[in-house]
Amino acid sequence: MALLSTIEPAACNKIKTLMFSKNQVVTFYDSIASIYDLIIKDKWDIIGGNNDKYWLIKYLEKHEISTILDCGCGTGVDAVSLSKAGYSCVGCDISKQMLRRANDNANKYDAKNNCAFVNCDITKLSRHFRTAQFDAVTCMGNVLMHLSGGDQIIKALSEMNFVLKPGGRCFIALDDNYDWVENLLGTKRVIFHIEAFCPSGQFMIPIHIWPVESEVVRSQVIFIYIGKDREWTITKFYLPLRLIFLKQLLSMMKKAGFTDLKASYVKNGQLNHDITKYWITSTGIRKQTQILIEGKK
Numbered sequence: 350m351a352l353l354s355t356i357e358p359a360a361c362n363k364i365k366t367l368m369f370s371k372n373q374v375v376t377f378y379d380s381i382a383s384i385y386d387l388i389i390k391d392k393w394d395i396i397g398g399n400n401d402k403y404w405l406i407k408y409l410e411k412h413e414i415s416t417i418l419d420c421g422c423g424t425g426v427d428a429v430s431l432s433k434a435g436y437s438c439v440g441c442d443i444s445k446q447m448l449r450r451a452n453d454n455a456n457k458y459d460a461k462n463n464c465a466f467v468n469c470d471i472t473k474l475s476r477h478f479r480t481a482q483f484d485a486v487t488c489m490g491n492v493l494m495h496l497s498g499g500d501q502i503i504k505a506l507s508e509m510n511f512v513l514k515p516g517g518r519c520f521i522a523l524d525d526n527y528d529w530v531e532n533l534l535g536t537k538r539v540i541f542h543i544e545a546f547c548p549s550g551q552f553m554i555p556i557h558i559w560p561v562e563s564e565v566v567r568s569q570v571i572f573i574y575i576g577k578d579r580e581w582t583i584t585k586f587y588l589p590l591r592l593i594f595l596k597q598l599l600s601m602m603k604k605a606g607f608t609d610l611k612a613s614y615v616k617n618g619q620l621n622h623d624i625t626k627y628w629i630t631s632t633g634i635r636k637q638t639q640i641l642i643e644g645k646k
């Protein structure tokens with residue numbers, strides 16, 4: 350597979366524009382909505398089993414929060430979990446198919462009374478929600494990296510700020526350690542990442558291939574799905590992603606109006622506030638650790 354750096358600059362710019370079109374993000378998530386819950390099965394296992402074990406729930410208890418907007422909620426794993434924990438939660442997402450699954454999951458986990466889902470773009474929240482409508486905003490599991498650039502990310506963060514009550518909190522999680530990825534630039538340009546999931550006779554192997562060009566990652570995701578009848582399906586996607594480094598995100602949150610910024614990391618289901626240890630302990634790019642950035646309106 351050709352790296353972006355081997356392509357002519359003009360063609361490269363064209364690819365970057367194509368990569369970050371919102372339609373492409375919608376197509377990608379609409380296409381994988383039916384298998385997405387297999388990919389985050391570990392998270393659903395915690396929520397379906399013992400919701401109290403989820404670090405986010407434990408952490409939010411320390412704040413005075415009752416209403417939450419979950420931005421880029423996907424199939425609703427956090428919205429459902431938060432609703433089950435007693436919060437009144439609205440999940441919003443740009444993909445209608447992901448939201449269809451989110452509604453099914455809210456019914457399945459008996460959380461429907463406390464949650465609702467809205468189809469919208471997180472850069473346009475003010476078209477759908479009032480100012481000061483929520484006590485908290487969450488944005489979990491790599492949502493912002495689907496936006497086309499710094500301006501769009503600041504726009505989304507400003508919209509999150511708009512819907513928050515004064516003093517409200519915004520919690521952004523980054524699933525991948527992009528600072529660690531950046532350290533590999535110059536030595537390794539392509540990063541492979543393989544995971545396997547095998548729920549009850551089915552098998553799912555997502556393989557991520559990341560050729561890195563500056564801050565642009567053209568991630569190829571190959572899903573190999575082995576059904577109960579052991580028949581194989583292989584699906585390939587190019588997933589637009591933009592690296593977001595911790596320092597950048599802190600600075601963008603400041604520009605969007607947040608104060609009291611704090612970065613923590615999650616490892617083995619525990620939230621740790623000494624972020625300096627994060628770089629030492631982090632050896633993988635997914636699932637190993639997550640960063641949580643928190644800001645106050």
Ligand SMILES: C[S@@+](CC[C@H](N)C(=O)[O-])C[C@H]1O[C@@H](n2cnc3c(N)ncnc32)[C@H](O)[C@@H]1O
Pocket residue numbers: 374375378389420421422423424425426427441442443444447469470471472488489490491492495496
């Ligand atoms: C990696 S998934 C994370 C889903 C969920 N938060 C989780 O942790 O499982 C990213 C989600 O962000 C959504 N998304 C991407 N760009 C968006 C945008 N501009 N507005 C709203 N949702 C968006 C996608 O449709 C997708 O459901």
